[in-house]
Amino acid sequence: MKTICLYFEIHQITHLKRYRFFDIGTDHYYYDDYENERTICDIAERSYMPALNAIGEMIRDNGQMFKVAFSLSGVGMEQLEMHAPQVLEKLQELNNTGCVEFLAEPYSHGLSSLANEETFALDVKKQCQKIEEYFGKRPTVLRNSSLIYSDDIGAQAAAMGFKGMLTEGAKHVLGWKSPHYVYHCAMAPNLKLLLRDVELSDDISLRFNNSDWEGYPLFADSYIDRIARFPEEEQIINIFMELSALGIAQPLSSNILEFIKALPACAKDKGITFSTPTEICMKVKSVGALDVPDTLSWVDEERDVSSWLGNAMQREAFNKLYSVADRLRIADDPGINQDWDYLQASNNFRFMTTKPSNVGLDRGIYSGPFDAFTNYMNILGDFINRVNALYPAEIDNEELNALLTTIRNQGDEIVYKDKEIARLHTLLAKYEDRSEKPAAKPAAKKASAKKPAAKTTAKKTSAAKTASAKKPAAKTTAKKTSAAKTASAKKPATKTTSKK
Amino acid sequence: MKVLMFGWEYPPHVYGGLATANYGISQGLHAQGDMDITLCLPRPFGDEDRSACNIVAMNAVPIAWRDVNRDYVSQRVGNIMDPDLYYRFRDHLYADFNYMHVNDLGAMEFAGGYPGNLHEEINNYSIIAGVVARTLDYDIIHAHDWLTYPAGIHAKQVSGKPLCIHVHATDFDRSRGKVNPTVYSIEKNGMDQADCIMCVSELTRQTVINQYHQDPRKCFTVHNAVYPLPQEYDAIPRPDHTGRDKVVTFLGRITMQKGPEYFVEAANMVIQRTRHVRFCMAGSGDMMDAMIQLAAERGIADRFHFPGFMRGKQVYECLKDSDVYVMPSVSEPFGISPLEAMQCGTPTIISKQSGCAEILDNCIKVDYWDIHALADAIYSICANDSLFNYLKEEGKKEVDQITWEKVGAWIRTLYLRTLGWE
Numbered sequence: 001m002k003t004i005c006l007y008f009e010i011h012q013i014t015h016l017k018r019y020r021f022f023d024i025g026t027d028h029y030y031y032d033d034y035e036n037e038r039t040i041c042d043i044a045e046r047s048y049m050p051a052l053n054a055i056g057e058m059i060r061d062n063g064q065m066f067k068v069a070f071s072l073s074g075v076g077m078e079q080l081e082m083h084a085p086q087v088l089e090k091l092q093e094l095n096n097t098g099c100v101e102f103l104a105e106p107y108s109h110g111l112s113s114l115a116n117e118e119t120f121a122l123d124v125k126k127q128c129q130k131i132e133e134y135f136g137k138r139p140t141v142l143r144n145s146s147l148i149y150s151d152d153i154g155a156q157a158a159a160m161g162f163k164g165m166l167t168e169g170a171k172h173v174l175g176w177k178s179p180h181y182v183y184h185c186a187m188a189p190n191l192k193l194l195l196r197d198v199e200l201s202d203d204i205s206l207r208f209n210n211s212d213w214e215g216y217p218l219f220a221d222s223y224i225d226r227i228a229r230f231p232e233e234e235q236i237i238n239i240f241m242e243l244s245a246l247g248i249a250q251p252l253s254s255n256i257l258e259f260i261k262a263l264p265a266c267a268k269d270k271g272i273t274f275s276t277p278t279e280i281c282m283k284v285k286s287v288g289a290l291d292v293p294d295t296l297s298w299v300d301e302e303r304d305v306s307s308w309l310g311n312a313m314q315r316e317a318f319n320k321l322y323s324v325a326d327r328l329r330i331a332d333d334p335g336i337n338q339d340w341d342y343l344q345a346s347n348n349f350r351f352m353t354t355k356p357s358n359v360g361l362d363r364g365i366y367s368g369p370f371d372a373f374t375n376y377m378n379i380l381g382d383f384i385n386r387v388n389a390l391y392p393a394e395i396d397n398e399e400l401n402a403l404l405t406t407i408r409n410q411g412d413e414i415v416y417k418d419k420e421i422a423r424l425h426t427l428l429a430k431y432e433d434r435s436e437k438p439a440a441k442p443a444a445k446k447a448s449a450k451k452p453a454a455k456t457t458a459k460k461t462s463a464a465k466t467a468s469a470k471k472p473a474a475k476t477t478a479k480k481t482s483a484a485k486t487a488s489a490k491k492p493a494t495k496t497t498s499k500k
Numbered sequence: 501m502k503v504l505m506f507g508w509e510y511p512p513h514v515y516g517g518l519a520t521a522n523y524g525i526s527q528g529l530h531a532q533g534d535m536d537i538t539l540c541l542p543r544p545f546g547d548e549d550r551s552a553c554n555i556v557a558m559n560a561v562p563i564a565w566r567d568v569n570r571d572y573v574s575q576r577v578g579n580i581m582d583p584d585l586y587y588r589f590r591d592h593l594y595a596d597f598n599y600m601h602v603n604d605l606g607a608m609e610f611a612g613g614y615p616g617n618l619h620e621e622i623n624n625y626s627i628i629a630g631v632v633a634r635t636l637d638y639d640i641i642h643a644h645d646w647l648t649y650p651a652g653i654h655a656k657q658v659s660g661k662p663l664c665i666h667v668h669a670t671d672f673d674r675s676r677g678k679v680n681p682t683v684y685s686i687e688k689n690g691m692d693q694a695d696c697i698m699c700v701s702e703l704t705r706q707t708v709i710n711q712y713h714q715d716p717r718k719c720f721t722v723h724n725a726v727y728p729l730p731q732e733y734d735a736i737p738r739p740d741h742t743g744r745d746k747v748v749t750f751l752g753r754i755t756m757q758k759g760p761e762y763f764v765e766a767a768n769m770v771i772q773r774t775r776h777v778r779f780c781m782a783g784s785g786d787m788m789d790a791m792i793q794l795a796a797e798r799g800i801a802d803r804f805h806f807p808g809f810m811r812g813k814q815v816y817e818c819l820k821d822s823d824v825y826v827m828p829s830v831s832e833p834f835g836i837s838p839l840e841a842m843q844c845g846t847p848t849i850i851s852k853q854s855g856c857a858e859i860l861d862n863c864i865k866v867d868y869w870d871i872h873a874l875a876d877a878i879y880s881i882c883a884n885d886s887l888f889n890y891l892k893e894e895g896k897k898e899v900d901q902i903t904w905e906k907v908g909a910w911i912r913t914l915y916l917r918t919l920g921w922e
Binding site: 020021311313315368370371377381 | 861894
């Protein structure tokens with residue numbers, strides 16, 4: 001029995017504002033609030049809401065038969081939270097029907113999978129957490145930004161515990177093979193691969209309203225007929241697209257929603273079902289490994305990463321951005337992490353492409369690739385300055401990591417000790433209660449609150465002991481580093497101590 | 501196909517951009533194979549390249565009858581014109597012009613270039629054109645720029661052959677809208693009489709349509725091109741500025757039309773933020789003193805240099821020594837100089853108000869008044885090697901594809917359409 005796997009991407013970037021090089025070092029806010037609000041509201045109104053309403057109706061009308069999957073980028077969700085929360089509410093409502101699956105993807109919609117494994121893992125983890133918060137279920141299937149995939153990325157996804165991954169059914173990878181089967185990653189046999197049917201997907205997302213196209217007008221029954229006519233063994237039809245294809249790329253006036261709504265009924269007639277990616281990954285066995293040594297994506301004719309990293313400027317921007325990835329992960333500064341998410345979004349690199357493309361590219365405020373590059377590099381210049389200013393440059397990543405780990409461990413230790421002190425105090429209080437000495441209790445409590453860094457052994461609290469307890473904490477770091485560095489390391493160390 | 505072409509200047513005696521364009525167009529047309537071009541010039545020197553066209557020296561064409569023998573003619577004007585042609589012209593006098601300042605050959609002298617009595621010379625040129633037009637055989641007339649429009653009209657009236665005029669610039673570009681009425685009337689009259697108007701850019705075409713009220717159906721855009729760099733210039737090495745001061749160059753007439761003040765202001769913004777950039781404003785013009793003063797007022801004179809007027813090889817040495825070439829023209833009908841900079845491998849920033857912006861992709865385009873964008877672009881090229889290298893390589897590749905042969909083919913098509921032969 002054939003089954004259709006319908007999947008929609010929901011992603012909008014945080015638009016960068018016009019940022020001149022004079023602003024470097026003086027202005028640390030990089031975003032165009034007006035443009036962000038305008039685009040997201042416009043898209044929500046013209047595309048997301050009508051499309052999701054239509055999908056809601058389809059689920060209602062077809063019972064449990066119609067199923068659909070979404071993936072939301074973290075930055076896109078932030079935009080929706082701020083300017084169009086009704087979209088998220090609607091998604092939650094759809095989630096309650098049980099016919100909807102949410103997939104994992106990098107929070108930033110960035111290209112970290114091509115640059116830095118740990119950053120990528122964190123990026124995905126962050127999005128998974130957010131999805132779980134909203135929809136109560138941790139995603140089990142991953143789709144990378146713009147369906148970017150290679151064997152290495154597949155292996156990493158498997159290591160991260162994903163059951164399956166979505167990617168492009170690109171001709172140059174498949175060759176004579178059909179995308180209508182489940183494959184598995186060549187380097188990780190447990191990771192199933194669902195491949196997008198390029199033609200069927202693009203018929204809807206790119207050509208539906210094109211009256212010059214020979215398939216125009218496209219009707220649901222003939223569309224489903226085409227699927228039904230595939231050989232009996234070809235059972236998995238993956239139709240992936242951006243949700244904004246319904247309403248923006250193909251205007252609502254083209255009746256695209258009526259087309260989508262008619263799909264389940266037509267499919268039912270032909271005995272075709274709908275499935276979510278997880279269902280397919282659980283039920284269907286892989287027919288073989290798929291070798292993807294070179295990275296592929298769902299963009300442009302080449303289906304590779306050339307629209308983001310095709311020219312030297314894009315590569316310079318990319319390399320500069322990810323050159324601070326490790327530092328950033330170690331430093332883990334909330335403000336900087338937020339900018340990091342927004343700057344990573346692959347769209348920023350797409351604006352710099354110099355490739356001719358048959359799909360129209362809206363460059364937003366930029367008049368051309370050079371303009372986009374200049375603006376991005378200015379912002380990146382400021383951002384990297386800020387990252388470098390977090391900690392002295394002469395401490396390299398490894399050393400910094402060691403220092404910060406020590407500080408964190410000490411923090412943990414202190415928390416643990418605090419608890420221990422509190423426990424022992426209550427214990428002590430109980431004993432004292434028993435020995436009928438209530439007067440001593442409040443005095444002991446007060447003293448303990450003052451001396452947080454005291455050791456477990458410090459049952460008897462005295463001012464002299466607290467001071468000495470602080471020293472060994474700093475000493476551990478001092479062992480590893482030279483005297484000059486210890487000074488800088490001590491500062492945060494003592495800070496954490498004083499906070500607790 | 502025989503073309504009677506009216507020009508004003510021609511290499512190697514260059515006064516402005518018109519000479520280069522005229523040379524390119526004749527060469528491009530000649531490359532089509534079936535073109536027979538006769539080019540009339542007011543005052544040729546005899547050392548012009550005659551491979552593409554026959555040059556008629558207008559200062560040796562008689563307009564009054566003189567009984568002179570062949571040897572004398574040969575001795576007087578033999579270096580610029582065939583004596584037989586002199587006698588052919590003398591057989592086609594159409595009025596008695598003895599009241600004018602004619603010389604011993606019955607011809608009129610030209611100062612050449614753009615002298616003070618330009619309007620008088622334009623008039624004389626058109627009188628002589630009457631003789632030429634009656635003598636020679638041709639299918640179509642092609643007049644370059646407003647100086648030769650009256651001659652073109654005269655030739656058209658005499659022969660009834662179609663007139664094409666080539667608009668290299670209009671007075672609207674030169675004067676920022678405050679036109680000289682005499683020039684405007686000559687331009688307008690030429691356009692009214694023309695059967696086909698070739699404009700060097702869409703920008704110019706729109707000016708012709710809107711300011712001169714011409715029928716859009718007879719206005720066509722014929723973009724200019726550029727000749728490959730001669731070996732001698734191509735071989736000039738590009739100095740490596742890595743780790744040293746970058747050089748940003750403005751090269752052209754320092755006049756209102758070219759927007760030099762925007763360059764100074766942008767330079768000021770860049771210098772305030774970064775010290776490793778120097779600016780160079782090459783050329784001369786009526787606003788030069790004002791610009792020197794402006795640079796001094798801004799306090800950037802130590803990093804802002806005025807090397808003066810450059811010619812020949814100096815131009816290319818200067819371009820090759822630059823990391824950025826800037827042309828912030830307020831209104832530029834076409835502007836060949838950015839193309840030359842790109843040939844030298846110098847990344848180029850041009851104003852969106854330049855005609856060449858229509859055909860160039862691998863350069864940065866900004867509004868001439870947007871000094872922030874201009875400064876940002878300059879800084880970006882100086883600070884990011886990838887952008888510099890990309891513009892350097894792709895710019896050169898792009899400009900190598902823009903050839904006069906392609907322009908010639910397009911003009912030939914327009915001739916055929918005008919003649920109704922196609």
